Amino acid sequence: MKDKKGHNFYSKVYEIVRLIPLGKVTTYGAIANFIGSPRSSKMVGWAMNASHKLNIPSHRVVNRKGLLTGKHHFQGSNLMQQLLENEGIKIEENKIQNFNNHFWDPNSMIDRKN
């Protein structure tokens, strides 16, 4: 199952995003880093674009600043924000407040069950 990098990329991205605990968020970079390509954060975003047809909570993925950069890819104008706020995350100006507190690192998944 070595294969070439690429096929696993999407699969891992989806797998990780699905594992994001409710009320938590992570960054494209964190996911990319977990996969093994910390510089391929863009690919994570590209994968998310295709995740629309899957059951992936892509709204829990934001950029490193905590900005909802991908909100434009959701239905409506503020669906992403509503979903996050519904999970207890406070957002202002498209930016997650207390971002560090809501941040979930994929690596903590293997380190501890949380």
Added chain:
DNA sequence: CTCTTGACTGAGG
């Protein structure tokens, strides 16, 4: 096959 674009990030000024 080549070129452009993209839900990003880190480094440099």
Added chain:
DNA sequence: GCCTCAGCCAAGA
């Protein structure tokens, strides 16, 4: 802290 540039890899035209 803000702005700009380059790198990253894949998909679409």
